[in-house]
Amino acid sequence: MTITEIKTKLREILENVLDEDILATDFMADSTNLRAWDSLSLVNIFVQTEKAFKIKLPLGKLATLNTMADLLAVIQENQSA
Amino acid sequence: MRELEYPLNGADILLRKKILRRELQKRAIVAEKKIALLSGSTVGEIKDVLEIFLWNYGIRPIFLEGTYANFYEDVMFDAKKLQKFNPDFIYIHTTCRNLTDASKLEQVWAKLAEICSAMIIQNNFELPPDGFSSIDKLRSLNRLNQKIYLYAGEHDNFVVNDLNYLAAQYGLLQWHNPAQWYAYKYALALEAVPLLCFNLAKLIKASLGLNKKVLVLDLDNTLWGGILGDDGVAGLEIGAETPRGAAFLDFQKYLKGQQAQGILLAICSKNNYQDVVQAFADPRMFLRLDDFVAVEANWDNKDKNILKIAEKLNLLPDSFVFVDDNPAERELVRHNVAGVSVVDTSDVLDFIDYIENNGFFLPLKVTEADLNRQEYYQQNNQRRVAEEGSVNYADFLKSLQMTYAIEPVAKENFARVLQLINKTNQFNLTTKRLSAAELQNLLADKYLTICCGLKDKFGDNGIIAVFSAERRAETLDIGLWLMSCRVFRRNVEQEIFKYVLDWCRKKQIKKIHGHYIPTPKNKMTADFYATIGFVKIAERDGGSDWEYILAKG
Structure with a gap:
């Protein structure tokens, strides 16, 4: 899966879970701070991500996922693994 | 809302939670209820999803969230906060993860009954993920579940949320998600939360008297196999002789059982009335024509016939559940009859499953009046005949x-x-x-x-x-x-x-x-x-x- 395809899928999840009036593309910037979202939404996004990409986010990494770049990286890593 | 009916897609409900919430906010509200959530683990998601399911029933919840994993302390040492909130319902979300000291639960129930008049909803305990490793643990879990049911039997304001059944139905391997437990302290997989909340919402709406009252049934390929008008009575498939016939027979038996619990049965079918009378005279049928409080067998559209049944029974169609194997008829009724619930399957093998899992008629406590309801309505039919035969209404009342x-x-x-x-x-x-x-x-x-x-x-x-x-x-x-x-x-x-x-x-x-x-x-x-x-x-x-x-x- 290319980075564009990953971003498209991830954006869909964010649009649904966050359902906010912000341009979804704004969410996709590498610097987006994941921790700015409420914790319920963030957990939901992690769980939906695991399901959509058929991966497991490693337990040890959860606490270090702070930005969109971190999340994209972990998805890519686990996909190729 | 169809998304919130059985069979649920848990992941999809979580994904679109906020969108569903926004749509449901437009709904009319029947009742506003205060609900305290006491927890042994994380309840944040449960609160959000339960709210959606309650709104779907027209119930607007106001929540008080207990402190994280402190259900015992919240009740025993901070009762004032609960008292002040004065809840209508208290949900105690304990799971096998909190199975430490059974006596704590009994203390909590006693204290709650003392300080407020809320209905208590208590989870029983689901089988643990590491069950095989400890026979003692399973034994004490079963004993505790027994105790919970005994207590429920003896106390009017106490119902059991059957977590044990829900977990089994969902599949224990999926229900227990160790990663989510360790990372977020969710005692069950996030995707199972909608199933749990659906069940809680069903218990709450049932206790508020918002259950459905009438099952409106099609006949051909719903109560029996085959088409009465084409196949004749003898050609209908019902009875233990064929697999399909046995399934229809069991469905009829199930309906008879529902009727005995006080649920009314009615027929809405495109058939000639006289043919229907003949069909029910067939000894292979388990149900008799007089098991139904209303029979609309004619060639009018079904939406019209359902409204007619509603008028006859003096009930609103939103207390009706409609079962029909034909998806086009279901669609017509869903669109044209406000509030009616439709069993969304064409297969006799699924009818009971869908009716039960949607909890349309969920019994909390059955009263004597429930058991006699069918008879009342039959008598009402006789009264209507008498009314039609009377010269004026005053004479009729006198008679x-x-x-x-x-x-x-x-x-x-x-x-x-x-x-x-x-x-x-x-x-x-x-x-x-x-x-x-x-x-x-x-x-x-x-x-x-x-x-x-x-x-x-x-x-x-x-x-x-x-x-x-x-x-x-x-x-x-x-x-x-x-x-x-x-x-x-x-x-x-x-x-x-x-x-x-x-x-x-x-x-x-x-x-x-x-x-x-x-x-x-x-x-x-x-x-x-x-x-x-x-x-x-x-x-x-x-x-x-x-x-x-x-x-x-």
Whole structure:
């Protein structure tokens, strides 16, 4: 899966879970701070991500996922693994 | 909302939670209820998703969230906060992850019963993920579950949320998600949360009397295999001889069982009436034609026929559940009959599964009136025939030889009165719903709380009306007045009012105050007080206040 395809899928999840009036593309910037979202939404996004990409986010990494770049990286890593 | 009916797609509900929430916010609200969530683990997501399911039933929840994993401490040491919130429901979300000290639960229940009148919803315990490793653990879990059920049997205000069943149904391997437990302290997989919340919402709506009342059934390929008009009675497939015939037979048996619990059965089928009469005379049928309180077998559209059934039974179609193997008929009914629930499957193998898992008729406690309901409606059919044969309505009423039994609410009639209060929609002046404890309070001396039974030559209708008013010096203030739709236009309300007037005279009451609070369903009572001589003294929010001055002497 290319980075564009990953971003498209991830954006869909964010649009649904966050359902906010912000341009979804704004969410996709590498610097987006994941921790700015409420914790319920963030957990939901992690769980939906695991399901959509058929991966497991490693337990040890959860606490270090702070930005969109971190999340994209972990998805890519686990996909190729 | 279809997304919130069985079979659920848990992941999809979580994904689109906020969108569903936004759509449901437009719905009409039937009741507002305060719910305290006490937890042994994380409940944030449970709160959000439960809210969606409750809104779908027209219930607007106000939540109080206990502190994380502190259900015991919240109740035992911080009861004031709970007391102040004064919840209608308390949900105790414990799971096998909290299975440490069983005596704690019993202390919590006792304390809750002491400090508030809320209905307690207690999870039983699901099988643990590491079950095989410890026989002792499984044994104590089973013992504790037994204890929970025993307690529920002995206490009116206590119901069990069968987590054990839900987890098994979902699949234990999926239900337990160690990663989510360690990372977020979710005691069950996030994707199973909608299933859990659906069940909680069903328990809550059932306790508020919002269950469905009628199963409206198609015939061909719904109650039997084959097409009556084409195959003839002999060609219908029903009975133990064929696999498919056995499935239809079991469905009929299931329906008979539902009927015995007080659920009404009706037929809505495109067939010739005479053919249908013949089909039910076939000894292979488990159900008889007189098991149905209404039979619409003709060639009119089904939406029209369902409205006709509603009119006949004096019920609103939103208390109906429609079963039909034909998706086009289901779609028509769903679109054209507001509020009706549709069983969304064409396969006889799935009918029972869908009806049960949607909890349309979820029983919490079955009263005697439930068990006799079918009979009442059959008698009503006889009454209707008598009415049609009478010259005028007054003669008809006279010919019924009615006797009214007005009596104080007491232990013997308590359960039925409580049920009437919580499920009566149409003839209901204030639509106040009460818990058992709240009703108990209305039996104090300063209240006049009575109910009315009605018998006639066709049979005993049981208790069909409730009235409660508070005495304040020389004024009587009516807080509750409601009557079952079975006995509209039978002068019950006049008889009750006569009784109330007599009582007032004895107690030197000079004024009676009444109130009408509008709901989407009780418009028929908007001017009721005017018809018995009250004068309107105020209007607000679509409702009104009324006054009756008693004559001197």
